[in-house]
Amino acid sequence: MTQSPSAAMESLSVALGERTYPIHIGAGLLDDPGCLLPYLAGRQVMIVTNATVAPHYLDRLRHTLSGADLEVCEVILPDGEATKTLASVERIWDALLAAGFNRRCTLVALGGGVIGDMAGYAAASYQRGVAFIQVPTTLLAQVDSSVGGKTGVNHPRGKNMIGAFWQPRAVLIDTQTLATLPERELSAGLAEVIKYGLIWDAAFLDWLEREMPALRALDAAAIRHAIRRSCEIKAEIVAEDETEQGVRALLNLGHTFGHAIEAHQGYGNWLHGEAVGAGMAMAAALSAERGWLTGAEVERIGAVLAAAGLPRVAPAAMGVDDFLERMRLDKKNLDSRLRLILLEALGRAAIHDDTDPAMLERLIERFPRA
Amino acid sequence: MTQSPSAAMESLSVALGERTYPIHIGAGLLDDPGCLLPYLAGRQVMIVTNATVAPHYLDRLRHTLSGADLEVCEVILPDGEATKTLASVERIWDALLAAGFNRRCTLVALGGGVIGDMAGYAAASYQRGVAFIQVPTTLLAQVDSSVGGKTGVNHPRGKNMIGAFWQPRAVLIDTQTLATLPERELSAGLAEVIKYGLIWDAAFLDWLEREMPALRALDAAAIRHAIRRSCEIKAEIVAEDETEQGVRALLNLGHTFGHAIEAHQGYGNWLHGEAVGAGMAMAAALSAERGWLTGAEVERIGAVLAAAGLPRVAPAAMGVDDFLERMRLDKKNLDSRLRLILLEALGRAAIHDDTDPAMLERLIERFPRA
Structure with a gap:
């Protein structure tokens, strides 16, 4: 018996008024024109992808688009966080202009978070804003960066x-694309999945502890549930606070520490998810210092990170000042107060700007290093 | 008798829901903290200006801000349309980051349309969007580019x-800043003022014909009325159609021809307003070809442009293809149909995409050259 790809599709919605949009999740969606064509703004389509993803999926996507009367072009960028620069976005703009694309064109981001962030920003600023579609091919992009409209470059x-x-x-989200994802990147994506349990849903965290081996083995049902629940939580938070004035900041659990690690180590040497994993371990330890988590809970968090294949320690070379200098430039530090996302319990996070600087320094100093 | 600057202030509002904002118009507003401080988002202020405007007004603006507990920095860019590039915007971003400015900073654009467009785009993309305030110092910026939220670079x-x-x-809008504006730039600003009469308000066009000498002599009452009525019309149109899906396109009367002139001649050699002036003369002539304007009305339009000190002819060096090639890339040409704003009567414009290409070519060919 053959089955159409969309028969196994699950959908949810990101509720943002006139900007509301669907997330479709399923195996083989990449081959289903019915999932893609309804969202094109006009006849001109620019696929933005990278040199790693293109050999696997570009032809399939082009084939899916081939039935319709479309003008399809592509930009293939180098892979990696180091390419997440304004210069790469300029390459996309140059390609759009060289092809004579107008305001009713559509950009399709085919790749991981870096591709989605760059294609999204290129779309946001091309002729003051054109349509774009996310086709995330990494777990991290599927559960986090492709949902919610944050775009940009470093x-x-x-x-x-x-x-x-x-x-x-x-x-x-075509879950089959995870088959070609390196194991290290799968782990990096799991860091964000664990984050949703930590900040929002203790029962989901329990489930993740049980199912981590199945997830790492790419069990189809487990993967689909993890992606769906992650996207649901993210969609709920984004719908409540699109531009991060409040609750959306909770999604940055571990990210202030994590960004400092990435910046110090050089973007791409530690994967984003790895840095966030270590950052969440640090945020958990600080939450325990503040008196909200028990030592056993901190250990549970460390264990689930380790089970996901993630670091739970900071880079050996990073001193206290290496952290503090970079944390002060973090976007979340309004008017120069250091705001941190901390856990008040498993499954419940909050923004705190009243951490004693001496306590923070001591914690960073004593935190285990690789 | 002394009078506080704000006593002579007129205000109107651009109605955009939660993004609604005021336009204040008056002589000496630059010195009035009460006009500026209420609109700052936080304590960090970056003034963006250029080397021509800074000697006249930067110290005054800094002084106006000096009473409050603010961190005030500045970026002084070179003057001119040729600097309206992504590289200039990058200089603004570099300055913001070097000063450690966070998401609650405010950019203040002090200058003409080029400064406003660049500072606005820098604000739109800095940390995914920060506050900005327009302090336009040219007539063109006061009546057009500072109002409505279009930002960007070439x-x-x-x-x-x-x-x-x-x-x-x-x-x-401090109307006193026009005292230092070169006469040629005053004329360029009058092109956009005339545009509002042509597309929206025939009575305003009558008034402009009568008051043109007073406007060119910077008669205070005449200037204030011209700015106020222009801003009112623009605010009404923008409130109806913020992102140019429909009626806002009418503001581009003469701009498709005008952009072709600017691009061919090199940005800045013809001022934007001069190119728009010639472009409106071309649009008027085409409107007559289509049967909507009489020859006498076309002549009236030419006469008011000339009275404002504007060209009513196209550049000598531009052939038909020089126009057509550049007009096809215009943002208003959705799905490759050439859309033009034409006059159906004095005071009434409409978008038309059904102009016979042969008629357009013939018109461009026969249109008088400088």
């Missing part, structure tokens, strides 16, 4: 410093 | 190709 002085809030028309 | 392949819709928190 600057030598900080991560994601240049960018825009720009929502996609749709997010299409 | 690309070698076209004008304003990279940018965002990003609304200011407030627009502060």
